[in-house]
Amino acid sequence: MLKYFSIVQALSRSALAMPNEAVTHQIRRLKESLEKDGFTKEAKSLEALLTASESSLEMSPSKIQRSFVVLKGEEITPKTSIPVDKETSTPLAEIFFPDDLPEKAPMFDGNIQLAIHSIVNEWSKFDQLLEINATPASSCLIYGAPGTGKTHLAKWIAKQIGLPVVLARLEGLMSSYLGTTSRNIGNLFTFANRYKCILLLDEFDAIAKLRNDPQEVGEVKRVVNTLLQSLDSRHEKGFTIGVTNHESLLDPAIWRRFDIQVEIPKPSPEVMIQLLKNFITPLEFNESEIKFLAWCLDGSSGADAEMLSKWLKRAFVLERESNIVEVMKQFAVLNSGRVDTKKRNVMVHSDEDFINMLLNDKVYSFKQKDLASLFGMTPSTLSKQLSKFKDSEKI
Ligand SMILES: Nc1ncnc2c1ncn2[C@@H]1O[C@H](COP(=O)(O)OP(=O)(O)OP(=O)(O)O)[C@@H](O)[C@H]1O
Ligand SMILES: [Mg+2]
Incomplete structure (x- = not known):
């Protein structure tokens, strides 16, 4: 046992x-x-x-207690010198002080929100847990599709705990010089272990990319080993967050080093609605308009919702009387990767098909009255059009 x-x-x-x-x-x-x-x-x-x-x-997010003691180690100040790659002199990390970190919590479904709060809580009370000899989780791997708010989440966790972030992009640590990558990783961890901080290893999958190069086999082994040893050396010295969107490419041994693993999913319709409302301010749209936008972005990420919101702001500033459906159609054509192909094809094909697809959606359950106003028609014009459409289908 x-x-x-x-x-x-x-x-x-x-x-x-x-x-x-x-x-x-x-x-x-x-x-x-x-x-x-x-x-x-x-x-x-x-x-x-x-x-x-x-x-x-x-606990509610705003009431999370800041921890004062947490870990031992020196304080990072703006004067602290950051280690650099010896060949190119590029800094191995970027420092974010609590004031530079996001105040606003990312938005996720309730169960993920709860799991994240439990990490923050455990880390905020790390010193108390250590006192009673409990071994709190000290590392966390955040993974999921691109643009789902993983980096934002990692920074927000650090903000809640009140520690600066040492952000290293693994890609930036890779050097074309043999042996330098391992040395960079070693130097980065020595630096992070010396100071009170959260070490954020972003774009962690960069290491996996190296592996596809057959000439690099020996070097990859060395790099993975250094990383494993470095992650072990950091245990109980400080918190580490790894972020990746290609978790399947990660070496299982690296994967196991993380005490906690959190998968960030694409936003659900409810979360997408929240995200849009948040990004779209100060523009004001009514509930059915927001629901319509969320429907169009179904299966897309939070970053896509942010992009669409910028698009809408531009369109509505240039022309106040813009129609939201027309703007959305333009967005779908010019951002083909951000809108589901089947939906996009129907949207640009005909308004009748578009309205029918919306009406038949079981998840969003649009009302005819709301769609009429979105498409700039009276409810009776809309139902006449729909019945004409049905008749033509029968022929
Ligand atoms: N769930 C969310 N809540 C709040 N903002 C979000 C969310 N998802 C994405 N965003 C916003 O989208 C943008 C991209 O987010 P972020 O860089 O954190 O994504 P990521 O998952 O790290 O992406 P990548 O895998 O491409 O690095 C940010 O401006 C972020 O605030
Ligand atoms: Mg990221």
Whole structure:
């Protein structure tokens, strides 16, 4: 059992990200049994997870307590010198102080939101957990499709904890000189371990790209080994966040080094509506207009919603009387990668098909009245058009 305790602990942590009575009850039972058999350290670590989960449920994002002590190490200041690549003199990392980090939480579905708050809570209380000998998670891998807000999320977590971010893009650490990449990784981690900070390894998959080059086999092995050793060296020294959108390319050994792994999905219709409302301000659109935009962007990312919002702002500033459907059609044609192909084809083909597709959508359930106003018709013109369309289909 104790041989596998780290797995039990990870399982409990994942289960408590979305706690329910049964989960809490079973983990408490396990804790009590461990205590009875004299495994005090393990029992305390489960107790700490239970406490962290309870307080995370009570917490609202704005009330997250900043941790003051967290980790040992020197403070980073604007004067701290950042290590550089010896061949090119390019800095190996960029520093973001808490003031440079995003205040606004990224928007996700409720269960992801909850899991993220539990990480923030655990990290904010890291010192208290260490005091009772519990081993809190110290590393987290964030993965998911491009533009879903992963980098934003990593920076926001750092903002909540109140530590500066040492941001390294793995691509930037790669050097064409043999051996230099490993040295860069080593120097980066030595730097991060010396200071109180969150080490953010963005675009982590860059290492995997190297692997496709058959001439680089030896070098890749060396780089992966250095990375593994460096990640081990960082354990209990500071928090590390890895970000990637090609998680399947990551070496399983690297994958295992991360205590927590969070997948960020593409936004659901509800989240897409929230994102659009947020990005579109100060423009004002009514609920059915926002729902219409969300429908058009179904399956796209938060970054796409931001892009569409900029597009709408430009269109409505240039011409106040623009029609939202027409603007959306232009967007679909000129941003073909951002709008689902089937929807795009119907949108540009004919308004009748477009309206029918919207009316038949079970998830969004548009009303005829709302579509009439979107397409600039009266409800009776719309129903006449639809019945004409039905008649022509019968012929
Ligand atoms: N869920 C979200 N909540 C708030 N903003 C979001 C969300 N998803 C994307 N964005 C916005 O989209 C832009 C891109 O986000 P970000 O760079 O964090 O994505 P990413 O997942 O790291 O993308 P990539 O994989 O391409 O690096 C940012 O301006 C970000 O604020
Ligand atoms: Mg990113």
